Amino acid sequence: MTSRVVAALGTALLHHRTIALVLEPALADLTFEDATSSQRGRAAAHKAAWAALGWALWHDVVWEPRGPAWTRGAGMLATLCGLVAAYHAAMLTLILGFDGRLRSTAMADVLTGVSSVTVALWVVVSFAAGVAWVVRRTRWATEP
Amino acid sequence: MSDPLPSISPTESVIIDLLRGRERYGLELVDQSGGLLKRGSVYVLLSRMEAKGFVTSRLDDSPRPPAGATRRLYVATPYGLKVHQAYGLLRDALALRPSGVRP
Numbered sequence: 001m002t003s004r005v006v007a008a009l010g011t012a013l014l015h016h017r018t019i020a021l022v023l024e025p026a027l028a029d030l031t032f033e034d035a036t037s038s039q040r041g042r043a044a045a046h047k048a049a050w051a052a053l054g055w056a057l058w059h060d061v062v063w064e065p066r067g068p069a070w071t072r073g074a075g076m077l078a079t080l081c082g083l084v085a086a087y088h089a090a091m092l093t094l095i096l097g098f099d100g101r102l103r104s105t106a107m108a109d110v111l112t113g114v115s116s117v118t119v120a121l122w123v124v125v126s127f128a129a130g131v132a133w134v135v136r137r138t139r140w141a142t143e144p
Numbered sequence: 145m146s147d148p149l150p151s152i153s154p155t156e157s158v159i160i161d162l163l164r165g166r167e168r169y170g171l172e173l174v175d176q177s178g179g180l181l182k183r184g185s186v187y188v189l190l191s192r193m194e195a196k197g198f199v200t201s202r203l204d205d206s207p208r209p210p211a212g213a214t215r216r217l218y219v220a221t222p223y224g225l226k227v228h229q230a231y232g233l234l235r236d237a238l239a240l241r242p243s244g245v246r247p
Contacts, residue, residue, distance in 0.1 A: 054184070
């Protein structure tokens with residue numbers, strides 16, 4: 001269980017080199033100790049695997065010259081959030097006007113409907129983008 | 145402009161000492177270090193040392209139980225040993241400072 005969760009988190013968040021040099025050896029130790037050690041040794045190995053994931057994240061954030069593996073994804077997400085926020089700000093301005101007073105009820109209804117559809121689309125698209133971002137990275141065991 | 149001098153921390157020195165002319169696993173290093181190295185952080189240290197050229201590693205190709213767990217073996221490079229030795233000499237030389245002078 002620990003191996004699978006740590007490997008999955010590592011695959012989503014770390015550079016493949018960090019996975020190969022930091023996470024894989026720690027997980028290999030975990031597998032090795034799971035088969036050969038006492039219960040206490042196994043507990044320590046599980047704890048060490050989580051610690052290795054923490055240190056690997058720290059390594060990618062602080063040391064990795066390319067920056068954290070999720071930087072590009074986070075930048076894209078921030079851009080999309082910004083676009084949606086700007087769109088809704090524009091809609092609100094059209095509905096309320098610059099002075100904050102509602103101009104037309106019919107226009108408000110239309111724009112509210114459009115906004116609702118956009119929010120629903122935004123949720124679907126961002127969920128799909130998040131899933132694609134995770135899946136885009138191939139399985140860590142088969143990466144070069 | 146010349147390249148910056150390589151730096152080696154006391155913990156890295158311990159690792160170089162343990163890997164002098166002998167391949168070891170990460171867990172072996174932790175066991176042999178007498179508590180100086182921690183299991184969770186040893187691979188990050190080794191990864192950094194590999195990036196600095198102090199150690200090199202390879203995947204263990206010998207069949208070991210359990211199957212599927214490929215462990216990594218580490219050994220000190222000649223460059224790592226050289227930097228370690230140079231820092232040892234520097235430490236020794238600076239230890240001869242006049243009394244009353246703080247490091």
